[in-house]
Amino acid sequence: MKCFQFYSGDRKDEPKTPTANSLQSSFTDHEIKQSGSELNSQDVSNTSSESRGRNQFPNLSERASFLKVFSFSELKQATKNFGRTTKIGEGGFGCVFKGVIKSSDDPAERIDVAVKQLGKRGLQGHKEWVTEVNVLGVVEHPNLVKLIGYCAEDDERGIQRLLVYEYMPNGSVEDHLSIRSLTPLSWDMRLRVALYAARGLAYLHEEMDFQIIFRDFKSSNILLDEQWNAKLSDFGLARLGPSEGLTHVSTAVVGTMGYAAPEYIQTGRLTSKSDVWSYGVFLYELITGRRPLDRQRPKGEQKLLEWVKPYLSDAKKFQHILDPRLEGRQVLKSAHKLSLVANRCLSRLSKTRPKMSEVQEMINQVVEAYTGCGNPQPSLKSKDDNKASEDSQSKGKRRLSDIKIVDSAWLLRVWSSKLVRTC
Numbered sequence: 201m202k203c204f205q206f207y208s209g210d211r212k213d214e215p216k217t218p219t220a221n222s223l224q225s226s227f228t229d230h231e232i233k234q235s236g237s238e239l240n241s242q243d244v245s246n247t248s249s250e251s252r253g254r255n256q257f258p259n260l261s262e263r264a265s266f267l268k269v270f271s272f273s274e275l276k277q278a279t280k281n282f283g284r285t286t287k288i289g290e291g292g293f294g295c296v297f298k299g300v301i302k303s304s305d306d307p308a309e310r311i312d313v314a315v316k317q318l319g320k321r322g323l324q325g326h327k328e329w330v331t332e333v334n335v336l337g338v339v340e341h342p343n344l345v346k347l348i349g350y351c352a353e354d355d356e357r358g359i360q361r362l363l364v365y366e367y368m369p370n371g372s373v374e375d376h377l378s379i380r381s382l383t384p385l386s387w388d389m390r391l392r393v394a395l396y397a398a399r400g401l402a403y404l405h406e407e408m409d410f411q412i413i414f415r416d417f418k419s420s421n422i423l424l425d426e427q428w429n430a431k432l433s434d435f436g437l438a439r440l441g442p443s444e445g446l447t448h449v450s451t452a453v454v455g456t457m458g459y460a461a462p463e464y465i466q467t468g469r470l471t472s473k474s475d476v477w478s479y480g481v482f483l484y485e486l487i488t489g490r491r492p493l494d495r496q497r498p499k500g501e502q503k504l505l506e507w508v509k510p511y512l513s514d515a516k517k518f519q520h521i522l523d524p525r526l527e528g529r530q531v532l533k534s535a536h537k538l539s540l541v542a543n544r545c546l547s548r549l550s551k552t553r554p555k556m557s558e559v560q561e562m563i564n565q566v567v568e569a570y571t572g573c574g575n576p577q578p579s580l581k582s583k584d585d586n587k588a589s590e591d592s593q594s595k596g597k598r599r600l601s602d603i604k605i606v607d608s609a610w611l612l613r614v615w616s617s618k619l620v621r622t623c
Contacts, residue, residue: 267350272353272360275362278299278315283297293329295316297317298314299313300313315363318359326361336435344403348366374419374420379489384489384523385486391567391571396431397422398559400431400432405475415438416454416455416456417479455478457493460478471550473550476545476553476559477545483538485504487521487538522535537569
């Protein structure tokens with residue numbers, strides 16, 4: 201689904217945490233400048249207060265030095281002149297191409313990259329491009345897609361704005377949840393994705409001395425690397441959280457239908473709890489294999505949250521919303537536990553929603569209950585594997601309606617755990 205504007209111990213891969221000193225001049229009242237010309241970075245609607253004070257992203261010229269600056273000719277060569285054979289995606293921003301560049305560490309080594317080229321969308325498109333550079337230029341985490349560098353050139357050919365990311369060969373989570381996918385995600389993998397996505401959001405919200413609100417969290421913005429690790433991507437709509445003493449950021453309302461929190465749609469007041477709502481929607485997407493909004497389905501099934509509601513209170517009914525590609529007694533029990541976490545995230549009153557660090561701990565408890573450990577390993581099955589396991593799984597299938605699923609007392613125990621910090 202496209203993004204649009206609404207109107208109504210220690211590990212080697214541990215994230216580097218930016219500090220206030222590293223962002224000395226960041227998030228001030230600067231305007232972002234294009235090469236050669238000044239560009240106001242306010243929302244196009246000019247109805248937002250985010251152009252004032254701390255809510256402004258830093259100037260490109262003050263960006264962290266580890267980002268590489270590419271020339272347009274370099275990226276043209278890397279993508280075979282942005283040829284059709286190298287095109288791997290297209291969205292509201294523009295087109296994405298697969299490319300090959302020299303490694304910074306070893307010039308003899310070639311690495312695959314994804315090159316995103318800005319479409320001719322004018323002011324708003326450039327603003328999102330700048331936001332991507334400024335967000336991914338200061339944050340680094342195993343569950344955020346790495347930005348390698350960018351290109352910003354103005355010449356007789358026009359304005360060239362491109363971003364160069366690490367290549368994520370296994371596409372998006374949305375791709376694999378689609379009914380057309382030849383590699384649907386196993387339940388183990390869905391739990392893994394849920395956990396890694398929660399880690400990424402928790403880092404943005406709570407693990408730096410400033411807060412970033414994603415604002416467009418959805419399955420198509422969660423990409424999978426070669427080892428099927430999930431990483432958040434596409435930060436063009438990201439915003440800084442409120443300044444100290446303030447409760448929210450007032451913005452023009454943008455996002456994706458089906459994911460946006462109700463209070464944000466109604467008031468334009470943005471908080472980190474808006475991301476928590478979107479994450480709760482995503483958990484039901486993992487459970488059901490359905491999109492949050494699908495106009496191709498019968499009228500009563502088009503809105504995911506409305507469709508699942510009647511099935512949540514009865515264990516015998518709950519199995520009817522489980523993705524039919526998922527089978528097994530343990531999967532059903534685990535999916536119900538995950539739905540309890542989703543329900544906490546989908547509280548209508550934003551203040552009662554958990555923080556993402558708390559959500560992360562609850563998801564980890566779900567993972568441990570299902571796998572016996574806190575980090576499920578990828579286990580994608582081929583068609584042959586699925587066919588071979590059909591007989592053994594079908595024996596238990598007719599007994600699914602008799603399973604007594606754990607009730608909400610389980611979540612209460614997790615929520616009250618010493619491992620979870622309460623608000």
